[in-house]
Amino acid sequence: MSLPNSTLTVNDRQIEFPVKEGTIGPSVVDISKLYAQTGQFTYDPGFTSTAACESKITYIDGDKGVLLYRGYPIEQLAEHGDFLETCYLLLFGELPTAAQKADFDYRVTRHTMVHDQMNRFFQGFRRDAHPMAIMVACVGALSAFYHDSTDINDEKQRMIASMRMIAKMPTLAAMAYKYSIGQPFVYPKNDLDYTSNFLRMCFAVPCEEYEANPVLARALDRIFILHADHEQNASTSTVRLAGSSGANPFACIAAGIACLWGPAHGGANEAALKMLEEIGRPERVGEYVAKAKDKNDPFRLMGFGHRVYKNYDPRARIMQKTTHEVLAELGIKDDPLLDVAMELEQIALKDEYFIEKKLYPNIDFYSGITLKAMGFPTSMFTVLFALARTVGWISQWAEMIEDPSQKIGRPRQLYTGAPQREYVAVSQRG
Ligand code: CMC
Numbered sequence: 001m002s003l004p005n006s007t008l009t010v011n012d013r014q015i016e017f018p019v020k021e022g023t024i025g026p027s028v029v030d031i032s033k034l035y036a037q038t039g040q041f042t043y044d045p046g047f048t049s050t051a052a053c054e055s056k057i058t059y060i061d062g063d064k065g066v067l068l069y070r071g072y073p074i075e076q077l078a079e080h081g082d083f084l085e086t087c088y089l090l091l092f093g094e095l096p097t098a099a100q101k102a103d104f105d106y107r108v109t110r111h112t113m114v115h116d117q118m119n120r121f122f123q124g125f126r127r128d129a130h131p132m133a134i135m136v137a138c139v140g141a142l143s144a145f146y147h148d149s150t151d152i153n154d155e156k157q158r159m160i161a162s163m164r165m166i167a168k169m170p171t172l173a174a175m176a177y178k179y180s181i182g183q184p185f186v187y188p189k190n191d192l193d194y195t196s197n198f199l200r201m202c203f204a205v206p207c208e209e210y211e212a213n214p215v216l217a218r219a220l221d222r223i224f225i226l227h228a229d230h231e232q233n234a235s236t237s238t239v240r241l242a243g244s245s246g247a248n249p250f251a252c253i254a255a256g257i258a259c260l261w262g263p264a265h266g267g268a269n270e271a272a273l274k275m276l277e278e279i280g281r282p283e284r285v286g287e288y289v290a291k292a293k294d295k296n297d298p299f300r301l302m303g304f305g306h307r308v309y310k311n312y313d314p315r316a317r318i319m320q321k322t323t324h325e326v327l328a329e330l331g332i333k334d335d336p337l338l339d340v341a342m343e344l345e346q347i348a349l350k351d352e353y354f355i356e357k358k359l360y361p362n363i364d365f366y367s368g369i370t371l372k373a374m375g376f377p378t379s380m381f382t383v384l385f386a387l388a389r390t391v392g393w394i395s396q397w398a399e400m401i402e403d404p405s406q407k408i409g410r411p412r413q414l415y416t417g418a419p420q421r422e423y424v425a426v427s428q429r430g
Pocket of ligand 1: 233263264265266267268292293299300301302303304305306307308357359362363364
């Protein structure tokens, strides 16, 4: 759809630029010809006003607190759907019929094992290696094992790579965890659903029977749905940028995992739990809120704030409910961390600083408490985020490859370094 052109005045010249309209959300001014017409670039560090692509996958209205996957509200998917159905939706654009779902679940399940030689990779890591470091390496290494699905120009290979990635992430994540605690790897069991299978690979041992608690499995499945995609965030943009050069999908997802690791992004769930532990008691919350507001203190409330959500993160609301369900199921009545979190949320939501800057709890604020209660160590939190986000990354990557207007991503810059100068021999440098 097109709207009337926008006119910009550049160097006293009026130039018209086409405006494109999406189905919902802000329209965009197409400034791709700006440099050719004016010799100037735009400047937008952090891409706060720049749309880098066109996409049909996920929509966020940050002011209203809306998140849609392929048009469906996150609340409805989390309430009624399951994670593999969400994967199908993100990948193919529509909810599956019963037959399509059965076929998809079967195909994902049949790809859960990893090449046996991958087991040896793990021996090379220190036992105390961060599992995200292991994930970056092992997911990148998948391209060394699955040569038959690295040709990005072959639609069939792209689909096989997508299925492999969704299927193998839980296996690799569980292996990274098992390695860190010195327990043997547990192979996937294909008659289990996706999330129960993952819980079993993490928490079963060969000498005992294991059955996943269905309430916890459902809660974790919902957490995976909440994390499945989030349009053009830092890690997804990383995957798109890496993929724009024609790199294979395994390498692109490894790049996305590396970006997700940072505490301003996926690493915030680990950082948020550490912060709650550091605060320790509800009485100390005021002290930390004051630190967060202090301009001279770099401390920030982890799990608070979002680039896009300026009302409430809809995922945080569902996450908070899930936290209470999980704690009730496990019979945890008094969790000191939950007390600290609730006190912090109450105080911050009433504080002028947080109200004025529109800082609300985000998804990471409550996810750590839930995952800890389920038995996951903090170092695994971001790995679980990566596991769930893999489908979003791969859907966005595939959309980019199939977009005829796609070209290599190549931002420009405002150069502020030294102008051209002459080389001086070392003997003559003062
Ligand atoms: N605690 C205290 N002050 C904050 C916080 C916070 N958590 N977040 C932002 N601010 C302040 C910030 O100091 C700035 O103040 P001023 O305008 O006076 O300089 C103002 O709010 C705007 O912050 P910003 O850094 O310019 O905003 P941004 O959109 O670039 O950053 C963010 C968004 C998520 C990186 C940031 O809010 C943050 O660092 N939050 C803590 C980390 C976190 O929870 N990240 C998870 C995000 S959700 C999951 C995901 O997407 O991975």
